[in-house]
Amino acid sequence: MSLQGKVALVTGASRGIGRAIAESLGREGAIVIGTATSDSGAAAIAGYLQEAGLQGTGLALDVNDAAAVDAALDQIEKAHGPVAVLVNNAGITRDQLLMRMKEDDWDAVMDTNLRSVYRLSKAVLRGMMKARWGRIISIASVVGASGSAGQTNYAAAKAGMMGFTKSLAREVGSRNITVNCVAPGFIDTDMTAVLAEDYKQKLLAQIPLERLGRPEEIADAVTFLASDKAAYVTGNTLHVNGGMFMN
Amino acid sequence: MENIEQRVKKIVAEQLGVNEADIKIDSSFVEDLGADSLDTVELVMALEEEFECEIPDEEAEKITNVQQAVDYVKAHLGK
Numbered sequence: 001m002s003l004q005g006k007v008a009l010v011t012g013a014s015r016g017i018g019r020a021i022a023e024s025l026g027r028e029g030a031i032v033i034g035t036a037t038s039d040s041g042a043a044a045i046a047g048y049l050q051e052a053g054l055q056g057t058g059l060a061l062d063v064n065d066a067a068a069v070d071a072a073l074d075q076i077e078k079a080h081g082p083v084a085v086l087v088n089n090a091g092i093t094r095d096q097l098l099m100r101m102k103e104d105d106w107d108a109v110m111d112t113n114l115r116s117v118y119r120l121s122k123a124v125l126r127g128m129m130k131a132r133w134g135r136i137i138s139i140a141s142v143v144g145a146s147g148s149a150g151q152t153n154y155a156a157a158k159a160g161m162m163g164f165t166k167s168l169a170r171e172v173g174s175r176n177i178t179v180n181c182v183a184p185g186f187i188d189t190d191m192t193a194v195l196a197e198d199y200k201q202k203l204l205a206q207i208p209l210e211r212l213g214r215p216e217e218i219a220d221a222v223t224f225l226a227s228d229k230a231a232y233v234t235g236n237t238l239h240v241n242g243g244m245f246m247n
Numbered sequence: 248m249e250n251i252e253q254r255v256k257k258i259v260a261e262q263l264g265v266n267e268a269d270i271k272i273d274s275s276f277v278e279d280l281g282a283d284s285l286d287t288v289e290l291v292m293a294l295e296e297e298f299e300c301e302i303p304d305e306e307a308e309k310i311t312n313v314q315q316a317v318d319y320v321k322a323h324l325g326k
Contacts, residue, residue: 129289171285 001029002227007076008056009033009083011063011120012090014041016189017139019048020215021087024223026054031080035061035072035090063090063116073123082127085226088117088138088161093191095150106153113157117164121179125172134177135226138165139218140237142185146245158183162237169235178234182221185241188212208243251324255316258297262290275312287311298324 008025012018013034022034026049033056034045045058061072076083091113094105121136128134143151144158162181169179186192186203192212195203204210221240224230239247252272260267263280276282276290291307294300298320302310310316 126292129285129292174283174285 001027002229003085004029005031006084007031007033007080007082008085008087008226009035009076009120009124010087010089011035011061011116013058014044016191017184017187017215017218018087018089019045020219021089021139021222022049022056023052023054024216024219025085025087025226026052026056028223028227030055030085030226032056033059033076033080033083035059035063037062063120064111066119069119069123077127082131083124084128084131084133085135086120086124086137087222087226088120088136090116091139091141091157091191093151093154095154097150098152101153109153109157110160113154114160114164117161121164121168125177128177129172129175132176134172134175136165136168136177136179137222137225138181139222140165140181140183142183142239142241142245144183145237145239145247165237166235173234178225178230180225180230180233180235181237182218182225183237183239183241184213184218185239185244186212187215187218189215203244206244207241211242213240213242251320252313252317254297255294255313255320258293259290259313259316262286262293270313272314272317273312277311279312290316294320300324 003025008030010018010022010032013022014036022032026032032049032054036042036045036058039060042058042060049056059072062068092109094109096105117138138161140161141158143155144162148155165179165181218240221238225233239245256267256270259270263282263286265280274280276287291302294316295302300323310319
């Protein structure tokens with residue numbers, strides 16, 4: 001197992017893609033700390049990890065609360081050691097045409113999806129620099145590259161992640177820390193379950209592989225980037241989208 | 248206990264991979280000892296650990312040579 005004993009922090013891990021990532025990293029031997037916004041979400045994470053016989057636990061954490069993030073990282077380091085793999089997965093949507101988008105919709109998406117990446121990445125870097133090994137993987141989205149009507153906020157945040165990733169990869173490459181994104185396409189999760197059926201059919205028509213992706217298929221890409229097999233990959237966005245968008 | 252100057256020089260030598268004998272009190276981390284900007288950030292981290300203090304970013308930016316590091320530590324040690 002390639003991540004034996006390494007501490008992996010996965011934000012937004014209670015369900016969907018985050019859960020699949022937490023489980024996959026756990027199967028590689030990582031000690032997985034999965035975060036959720038609520039105590040019940042954290043308990044659910046602890047539950048599925050335990051059920052699968054994986055190391056780690058759940059942690060209630062609002063990624064928008066700077067003091068809470070610092071406290072959580074202290075707690076993790078004391079209990080398990082410094083974070084070696086950070087997966088910035090927590091994300092929300094507040095879809096709306098720009099003409100109708102409220103500042104709150106813009107700010108909420110920017111804070112949870114992008115500012116949290118700044119905050120968490122910064123917080124884990126000290127330990128990674130000392131260890132001379134680290135992986136920062138952010139879950140972007142195909143729409144950050146392709147654009148999507150009704151998602152100016154979400155697409156801007158996801159494209160922002162990609163620029164952040166390239167810049168940070170340049171800053172910390174000399175310390176053997178890689179920084180990458182995985183950009184999922186149309187994945188079968190709660191986030192896409194709410195989309196209207198005719199819209200889903202239109203999206204499917206644009207996917208050469210003619211199906212939605214599974215959360216596990218995103219987790220596989222993340223696990224690859226976290227492993228030593230991806231040691232020479234940095235500053236990149238790995239698109240996992242069934243061919244929906246080709247770079 | 249070693250004096251502060253010696254302890255600072257030791258850390259600088261470790262962090263920047265230079266010979267302790269080549270480090271003078273007025274050695275600039277970047278110009279004389281070949282540090283890049285990330286090296287200087289790491290150096291401050293190492294000083295914080297050695298002397299168990301927290302150096303705020305705006306103070307850290309002003310520490311560019313050995314003397315300044317020694318002065319900072321002397322001024323803040325035990326506070």
